[in-house]
Amino acid sequence: MKTVILGATDKKHRAAYRAAELLEKSGNEWIPIGIRPSTLLDRSILDLKERPLIEDVHTVTLYIGAENQPEWYDYIISLKPKRLIFNPGTENTELWQMAKNNGIEVENACTLVLLSIGRY
Secondary structure, eight states, X not given: OEEEEETOOSOTTSHHHHHHHHHHHTTOEEEEEESXXXXXXXXEOEEGXXXXXXXXXXXXXXXXXXXXXXXXXXXXXXXXXXXXXXXXXXXXXXXXXXXXXXXXXXXXXXXXXXXXXXXX
């Protein structure tokens, strides 16, 4: 199951970093995409501004605040994920509705909690 971490960062104190650690530990395939290209657990963080094409995405876990999401709406929908997770602080009714209208399952949830309790 391929997960895109949207808003990935190399900052160890951020939830997106911890999500990558837990996805790695649980054996899930994951791809980091962020505003500032860097590395995360020895993987290159792809540049969000380039809107990298990723196929067969199961989940997009969102770590971009609602106020910064509008310019990425079309890109997020273009990934055609089966599920979009709005982590705490990223909740957005406009993007939620767009995703639902495109047949994407949406959740207001914490990826860290879902992984830690085996419900990811």
